Structure formats: C-alpha cells, structure tokens
Amino acid sequence: MDIRIPLGFEMAGVHCRIKRDPQKPDLTLIVSDRPCAAAGVYTRNLVFAAPVALDSSRTPSDQIRVVVVNSGNANACTGERGMRDAQEMARLAAESVGAKAHQALVLSTGIIGEFMPMDKIEQGIAAAAVKLGRSEACLLSAARGMLTTDTVHKVAGQTVTIDGREVSILGMAKGAAMMGPNMATMLAVVMTDAPLDPDTVQELLSTTTDKTFNCMSVDGHMSTNDTVLFLANGAVGGDLLEGAALEEFRKAFEEVCEDLARSIPADGEGCTHLVTLDVEGCADRESARRLARTVANSVLVKTAIAGADPNWGRIVSAAGYAGVPFDPSQVCLHLNGTLLYENGAPVPFDQKAVSQSIRDGKDVHIVLRFGEGNASIRFWTTDLTTEYVRLNADYHT
C-alpha cells in the first residue's frame, strides 16, 4: 500500500527515558506547517485522563498545529497537577515549533496514577523538535513513540486522486492492552492534506469511529485515555471537499481507519487469532452492536477460539444474554464458512475440519444471523490465551 506523509506534516519520535528500554521511542511530535481543522473522539469512561480533558476542550478546532504523544505514563488519576502537566506539555510542544500553546493537543498512554516526569517530557520535546522530518524513518519513529505493549507499530494510509488533487491520508495507532468498545486503551492520530472544515472533520471522524475503532475489543475494558484525533491541514490546496468529492474522501478515510482498527486486535496481547464477527438481521444497529459486543467479550467464546473449538453453544448462548430481544428459533451461525447452527438448532458438521480451519489461519470469521430486521455490524475481537493472562497477571513484575 502507498503510505505517504500528507503534505505540510512533519514528525519524529525520540526516547526520553520514560520507558526503560533506550531502544524504544516514548515521545512523538506531529507538526503541521499550517493550522489544521482538527477533531477528536474520546473515551466515555467516567474516569478519564488529563489529556482527554485537555483535548476534548480544544476540539473541534481550526487552529491545531501540533500533537505531542508520550508513552510510558498515561497522566491519569493525577488530579489538578496532572491537568497542569498536560497543559504544560501542550505549551512546550507548541513553543518548540513556533506555535501557540492552544494550538497543541496531547496524548498520553502507559502507567496510570503516577505524575508525569515533566523534566523528561521537556527534554523529549526539545529532542523531537530538532528531528522533525518527512522521511520513512521519521514516520516509523513517530509511530513507535506511541506504543506500549504493542509488538508491532501500526500505520495505515492511502493516497487518492480527488477532483484532480492527489490527497494523502496517514494514520498511526497504538493498542494491544486494556481494549474494548469505545476504544479502551487505544490512541490513534489520522492526518490528511485535504482541505476540510472543522465540522466536516468532526463528522467524518465520529461517523467512521463508530464503524471502525468502536467495533473492536480485546478484553472489553474501556480505558481512561482512549483518543482518536483527526487533523486536516488542506496543504494540497483548492476548495474544501464537498459533495461527491467528500464522499470519495470518506471512502478512503474509512478504509484507513478500518485498517488501523483491525491492526489493534490483530496485535492484541497474547492473541493468536483475529476474529471478524458479522452480526446480521437485527432490528437496529444498536441491537447488532450489543449482540456483537457481548459475543466478542465472552471469555468462553474467546477461549474456544484459542482452542480451535467450533463451539456454537458458547456463541449462541452469549447472544442470549446480551439484553437484546430476539427469536431464538431464527438464529443461524456460520464459522469459517461452515453452517453450525440453523433456525435455533445445531446442524451436523465436520467438527474436525472446522477446527482445523481455525488452527490453520490467524483469521476467524463468524457470521451470526438473526431474523429481526436488516441491521448489521462488523466487529473485530481476539481469542483469549494463557499468554494474555500471563501478560496481565505479571504486568508489574
């Protein structure tokens, strides 16, 4: 795939000693040479971190020029001092590139309940500011600077020609742990050089997040810091995208967000399978979402997938307690293309073959169909392995 840094953006990631390993960048700067239309979507957890409070007060905006990201410390549950630290991070980042304090947004991820090491942050911002660039190395160091327990960096992008203008979209994300619907511990920044106004940026982001970042879970735990930011600086020039041009842009934007969203459970802690769950035939989309989320978060469903067990009973019974009314006698279930359950009863199938199909690949496809209506949703989740438990039981040691 053709991944380019959109025009007018520079970036860098550096190590400033928040993380122990000097090989791991822990501070990222993303800078636009001109003000961006910017929007955010944030965790709905009542216990939210200082950067979430700061950014949500600053978006939507048509003034944003800088995003500073640190990993290793989430600046959550840190009270008024945490809020002052987030503001100071924004100010330092903005000043480092000649912008005003209010033109910066802040993302933090990592340990919660500890104060931000502001001396390290200050040094990191200064170091990153002099390394800003548009090379592939700059892009990768920036993407790596936001990771925590991720095993791979997560970057997606597209360049498309819209109305004769070559428009680029670039996204980077971190995920892996403590994830769930409403994004849990998930950070993502998507940027473009397309010209868009702040309201459109917010609408695009909210609508697309609903279909992508909010349709995945690793462990169902929604975090204090989840944020997706979208910045559009219009560096390709020309009029604002509208009408058919905007819809062309939306399509590419959705694909980039879906690529990023899928990459997060695909790199879920200890995960050996990425499960794509299609819930179909529901009365409305919210019902489909509740059913999908309940199945996706069932530890019995997730352990069954880890064990390559085509256990229709766990899937169907998880749907049964989602709190969504449905007629059980109309439920049908396919797993990796094989019909396991039809009109409320299991059907004979080759258990060994389906089990082998789970074992053979990383991707598992479940289609759960109801007879209530025409609404559907696509959801992504992971299996649950002993390795996940080891990682999360031994986090501190």
Added chain:
Amino acid sequence: MDIRIPLGFEMAGVHCRIKRDPQKPDLTLIVSDRPCAAAGVYTRNLVFAAPVALDSSRTPSDQIRVVVVNSGNANACTGERGMRDAQEMARLAAESVGAKAHQALVLSTGIIGEFMPMDKIEQGIAAAAVKLGRSEACLLSAARGMLTTDTVHKVAGQTVTIDGREVSILGMAKGAAMMGPNMATMLAVVMTDAPLDPDTVQELLSTTTDKTFNCMSVDGHMSTNDTVLFLANGAVGGDLLEGAALEEFRKAFEEVCEDLARSIPADGEGCTHLVTLDVEGCADRESARRLARTVANSVLVKTAIAGADPNWGRIVSAAGYAGVPFDPSQVCLHLNGTLLYENGAPVPFDQKAVSQSIRDGKDVHIVLRFGEGNASIRFWTTDLTTEYVRLNADYHT
C-alpha cells in the same frame, strides 16, 4: 456445621454412563414423601434449555415430590425432541417413586446441543430409585451427581429451632464453569421440612437469590440452564411459618444460600482466589449491582488478582465504564483493608505488603465506595488464571 437431610426427604446419586468416568455419579434423585411447596428461579438467557421451560411452567406449585438431575448433558438447543425428553425424564422419575408425572421437576447440565441419552436416563432413574435414603452417603452421592467440572461437591445446611420446632434446611449446588450474574451455569436445589406455602417459597427464593446466587460471577457468561429450586414439604408439622417465625427462617435460608453461592466461585475453574467485592455508597441497588458486575467481570481486574497486583487503576477504570453515573472525585477503594485510592486519586501504600496479603490467602476483599447514596451490594468473583484458559480452550480435547 450441622447439616441434616430435612425430614421426609430421601435422595441418591448413581452413575448411568452419561459421563465417561464410572466413579462419577451423573444422575440424582431427590424425593419427598409428601407434596412440597416448590419454587424456581431460572436463567434469563433467551436461549434456554428444555428443563428450564418445563420447570418454569410447573412452579410455583404445591404438588412437587421429585427432582431428577442429570449431569453430562444439558438438554439445551435440542428443540421439540429435547422438550419431550425432559417431560419423559419427569414422568420416569415420578413413576419410579409412585408420584404423578406433573409432580416432578428436571435439572440438566453438561454438553449442549446433543440429544439426551434416554435409555441411560431411564436406567439411571431406576437405579437411583432403589438406592434412595437419608444417609450421609446418599446425601453425598446426590450432591456429586449434579457436578460437571466442579472439583468439590457443594453442600450447605442449617438446623434451627423456630417456635419450638427443629427445622432443617439443606442445599446442594453445582457451578464452576460458564458462570455469571443471573446464575449462568449453576444448578442448586434447596429443601426444607418447614411448612411454607408456595407463594412464600417463591418470595423467599426470589428475594434471596437476588442477594446470593445472582451476586457472583466466574466469567460473566450466563448459561442456558441455570436454575435454583426450593422445596418445602412441611414434614416438621404445625402451622405455616409466618411473621417473626418466617423471618427467623428467612435468616437461616439466606445463610444457607450464601454459603452455597460462595462455594461456587470458590471452586471456579482454575481459580486461585475468591474475591468478595463490596460496592457501597450508590444511589440504588441496581446501580451498585451494575458497578459490582462490571468490576467483577473485568478480565484485567481478575488477572491482576491472579498476579497479586493491587492494581487500583484497573478496578476504578472498570467502574468508570459500567454505565452508572458517579462523581469520580468521591471514589475510595480498599483492598484487604488497605486504602489504595481516596477521593478520586491514588494514595501512597505499601505495595509489597498488599501484594503479599493477596498471595498469602485465598480470600481477597475489595471495598469500592462511591459518594452517591446509601445503596450497597456484596458480590463474589474469582481471579482469572492461565489454568482457566487451559480448561476452557481444551474443553473438547
């Protein structure tokens, strides 16, 4: 504790080859020599098993004389044939002791989606009927006949003197897997020789289940078969319990149900800790329940306990996504008596000492306090270990 079989009841458990291991009973008969006032509380899963449909149509009742239980096959997702099989089980059990078909209730647990091996069931009922008795061996075989992956049988009881009458209460349960609020895969039968009318039996059971069996979870998965039955045969004689006498009975009944309820997560699959979670200071009991359930089902909270990690962040952030409004700045958290979090912020504490206190015992006590009101709830859950995942990923192998 003084555990006696209430007057007028006999029981037996036998092996009838539904389970492979001949050492494990898989069919239990419980018989009263006279009709009982009987009530049930059932799974709220939309996908429920045939025995749930049968029993819920027969309770409350003043006619029940027999409960037949089998383990190894849940008779769930078996359609009309499953319903006929459940009726036939009831008929066979009733006839084996000279009762009428409609005087029997049926409980099944085990694999779902397979038809009941009725030939084995018929032989098992015949074998159990001739072994009925009131010895400790009868009690234990009956209790063991309902187990699946449980590692220990679960029996609780009390004998109390009420109005000069010595009244006994005896309960037996199975649990261990696929458990969650609204009882998940949980079966329990509680019996007494006290004289109670059916409406009182139903009220006692519903009210008490709400505080006991519905306040625990192992994995949050609600099953197709959950049932608690309560039978009162009045064999001690005298008038129906009312007023103060009824309240004395209620107290003992609640204690028996709580003992049984606690024994289920205590024997949760792979579990190394039993967590007692007190959620206090809520606006109403339903809010307290939602908060408790969300914290109790968080795999991150559960893995933290498995790792002896006093991770207040996971507990507080799980509360934050329960969907219950609260003021984060009033939240306080104690773990094993140590204050970890006060008025919305972590406080310094001896992490090693608290961690050691988790490691040193099986019981963990969490008190999560809000500033919204006076409602509270006590909830029981387990930790989540690699052993749980192994058990549930390799169930079929």
